Amino acid sequence: MPHTQHEFANRTANSCRRFHWIPSVQHSPCRPRINVETYEGQYSANKASEVQKRTFGSAATQIQRNPAYSELTSDDVSYFKSILGDNGVIQDEDRITVANVDWMGKYRGASQLLLLPKSSVEVSKILSYCNTRRLAVVPQGGNTGLVGGSVPVYDEVIVSLAGMNKIISFDNVNGILTCEAGCVLENLSTFVENEGCIMPLDLGAKGSCHIGGNISTNAGGLRFIRYGSLHGNVLGLEAVLADGTILDMLTTLRKDNTGYDLKHLFIGSEGSLGVVTKISVLTPAKLPSTNVAFLSCNDYTSCQKLLLAARRNLGEILSAFEFMDNNCIDLAMRHLEGVQNPLPASQTKFYVLIETTGSDESYDKTKLEAFLLRSMEDGLVTDGVIAQDISQASNFWRIREGISEASVKVGAVHKYDLSIPVEKLYDIVEEMRSRLGGKAEVLGYGHLGDGNLHLNILSSKYDNNILAQIEPFVYEWTSAQRGSISAEHGLGLMKAEKIHFSKSPEAVQLMGSIKKLLDPNLILNPYKVLPQSVL
Amino acid sequence: MKILVAVKRVVDYAVKVRVKPDRTGVETANVKMSMNPFCEIAVEEALRLREAGAAAEVVAATIGPAQSADTLRTALAMGADRAVHVLHDPDPARPLLPLVVAKILRAVALQEKPGLVILGKQAIDDDCNQTGQMLAGLLQWPQGTFASKVLLDKEKQKATVEREVDGGIETICLKLPAVITTDLRLNQPRYATLPNIMKAKSKVIKKVTPEDLNVDIRSDMEVTEVNEQPKRKAGVILSSVDELLDKLKNEARVL
Numbered sequence: 001m002p003h004t005q006h007e008f009a010n011r012t013a014n015s016c017r018r019f020h021w022i023p024s025v026q027h028s029p030c031r032p033r034i035n036v037e038t039y040e041g042q043y044s045a046n047k048a049s050e051v052q053k054r055t056f057g058s059a060a061t062q063i064q065r066n067p068a069y070s071e072l073t074s075d076d077v078s079y080f081k082s083i084l085g086d087n088g089v090i091q092d093e094d095r096i097t098v099a100n101v102d103w104m105g106k107y108r109g110a111s112q113l114l115l116l117p118k119s120s121v122e123v124s125k126i127l128s129y130c131n132t133r134r135l136a137v138v139p140q141g142g143n144t145g146l147v148g149g150s151v152p153v154y155d156e157v158i159v160s161l162a163g164m165n166k167i168i169s170f171d172n173v174n175g176i177l178t179c180e181a182g183c184v185l186e187n188l189s190t191f192v193e194n195e196g197c198i199m200p201l202d203l204g205a206k207g208s209c210h211i212g213g214n215i216s217t218n219a220g221g222l223r224f225i226r227y228g229s230l231h232g233n234v235l236g237l238e239a240v241l242a243d244g245t246i247l248d249m250l251t252t253l254r255k256d257n258t259g260y261d262l263k264h265l266f267i268g269s270e271g272s273l274g275v276v277t278k279i280s281v282l283t284p285a286k287l288p289s290t291n292v293a294f295l296s297c298n299d300y301t302s303c304q305k306l307l308l309a310a311r312r313n314l315g316e317i318l319s320a321f322e323f324m325d326n327n328c329i330d331l332a333m334r335h336l337e338g339v340q341n342p343l344p345a346s347q348t349k350f351y352v353l354i355e356t357t358g359s360d361e362s363y364d365k366t367k368l369e370a371f372l373l374r375s376m377e378d379g380l381v382t383d384g385v386i387a388q389d390i391s392q393a394s395n396f397w398r399i400r401e402g403i404s405e406a407s408v409k410v411g412a413v414h415k416y417d418l419s420i421p422v423e424k425l426y427d428i429v430e431e432m433r434s435r436l437g438g439k440a441e442v443l444g445y446g447h448l449g450d451g452n453l454h455l456n457i458l459s460s461k462y463d464n465n466i467l468a469q470i471e472p473f474v475y476e477w478t479s480a481q482r483g484s485i486s487a488e489h490g491l492g493l494m495k496a497e498k499i500h501f502s503k504s505p506e507a508v509q510l511m512g513s514i515k516k517l518l519d520p521n522l523i524l525n526p527y528k529v530l531p532q533s534v535l
Numbered sequence: 536m537k538i539l540v541a542v543k544r545v546v547d548y549a550v551k552v553r554v555k556p557d558r559t560g561v562e563t564a565n566v567k568m569s570m571n572p573f574c575e576i577a578v579e580e581a582l583r584l585r586e587a588g589a590a591a592e593v594v595a596a597t598i599g600p601a602q603s604a605d606t607l608r609t610a611l612a613m614g615a616d617r618a619v620h621v622l623h624d625p626d627p628a629r630p631l632l633p634l635v636v637a638k639i640l641r642a643v644a645l646q647e648k649p650g651l652v653i654l655g656k657q658a659i660d661d662d663c664n665q666t667g668q669m670l671a672g673l674l675q676w677p678q679g680t681f682a683s684k685v686l687l688d689k690e691k692q693k694a695t696v697e698r699e700v701d702g703g704i705e706t707i708c709l710k711l712p713a714v715i716t717t718d719l720r721l722n723q724p725r726y727a728t729l730p731n732i733m734k735a736k737s738k739v740i741k742k743v744t745p746e747d748l749n750v751d752i753r754s755d756m757e758v759t760e761v762n763e764q765p766k767r768k769a770g771v772i773l774s775s776v777d778e779l780l781d782k783l784k785n786e787a788r789v790l
Contacts, residue, residue: 288565288566288567289567290567294726295729340723342726343728361567362605369732372729373729373732373733376729376730376733381729383728383729383730384728384729385726385727385728385729386726386727386729386732387726388569388570388575388609388612388726388727389547389548389549389567389569389570389572389575390547390548390549390550390567390569391548391549391572392726394549
């Protein structure tokens, strides 16, 4: 079998968030922000049964800590130390504080314990014990999720996969990578690129996110338009169930129609059905020629027509089609270091980033240039630039990928990730602008090629009045268009009670049954994903 | 006045360079090639001088194989008016060295008669930092190297150049015609916009050979072997000062 066996000790991602770009720009690690004015309500780790009041997330949510869960005792800690060793059990305040807060600084838990298993067997022992003791658990990867799914709500034990970051093997004939769930996506990208392949997904959080987390959230990302969903690219995985059973479905076969394909349950269930510990993923071949163009369009209709034209004329070489409005560009210019506006003279409302990837540099470039010149003549594009080298291409991507980061710097971000029919995609942005007036800045950007809008509403701090204007209007509007209230971010805590906007009651009921079947004590990532009513 | 800008096609600055398995040179097949970053800065400076009215025409020149025409097209897409392509197929064992490049550029300059020749201070593949200086010497023209600012006085036919030197910034005044080499802080090169890319398609690229220019490109130097640097060993995290002392004493033997 043409396998190259590696026991790779990957660089573990620093527990602080870092985003890497070419050329490397190191961002200072984010310390959890202590927003005293926005955080109301007393809590202490020992009195975790008290009501946690949050001034963000859904205005109506005041989830109580489920009294059925046990509280952590020193015996529990000793037991964990006996199976994981002292290094695998973290009670250090600083590290736990970091692990308790999500990337946006919006959700804060009160966990007192962070566990770092180094193998599936250790994960199994942890879960089996927690299941018996009825201790709630939060599986945590890179903690870059955007819906509060990766941090505790109360005092759940955090099981971090950061210690399981080995690359197990790489089959470079078929391009199949097998690795542990705690590998950082960027490290995997670097590794497979050395072997002439690329990861099928790419996102702004690549410097910190774990592949296990990506799979658990069925992450989409920038390459979705070309390589499709993780449901198609993940060939197998190993997961540990709530009772400690290690479910080994780690196959590297492209085709295997034997029985129900259980791995799909774990892809996108956000850690609520099991903890993903190993994965095998198909890695497409790295094609040598990449071209990136940054274009300005007058209106949203032009962006749509451009997408249609790109699909037809660029066809097989199209690898990304992202759009953003001028508010996003302004924000990026204000808050990101080292970026240059590619189209400073343009005063248009919309910008599109198109990337092509192919095997022949001059052929692709000719094709792209011809397509863009024709689009200019047809009036779809008012101006544009084509990157002449990798630095320029990175600069274009930096702007698009940095919008999220720049948003966080303004203060409070209300993020909505919606799948909407392409014709109506931008309507919600204009609606939100008129609803909010000048109280908050509204940004619209996203994967236009996938019909996925990222709606960011920024204000200086989290404010219930602004939230009331946004929710549930955004969800109702999306539901009316038969769209998805979470295209790729998942439900997490933020949208745990919102699933009915996009799924039928029968479907949600069945999901509840599956959850209760696989996790009868409901210890895995509680309070999230599914509404309490079906559990 | 005409400005001649020399540009070079090199492995893209962001690419991780690898040595070929047969150790005859660096891997360039299937690797992204782009204009040398300092040459981009040179083109940009020439364009700014033309836009300021100090020059009438910007001519880009390069020496290389057929694919080097892409680099010229980038220069034209940025805004250069014309280009000259000196065709030469590279031989990894006998690469074109700065002296030969300078001789060729001298021949081109004598044909084109520019008032100013701008080059990048060095190419990122060989890092020689010699071509501009040698060219000035061969032409017997004054030179302003490592330029971080260029001011042209058209009437007085003088160029005031601020140079980045070890001690700080040195300001010199050159009588034209002169040779200037660009340093990083001189300017931020512009992007190639679609309208300019369209215009570039109709711009002329003149093709010549070194023989046409009467330059002997025979090299006296031959590259026998190219090797990668020895891999840097990983550091070790120590847990105590005692361990550090022990390692310094017994392993590194520096105490």
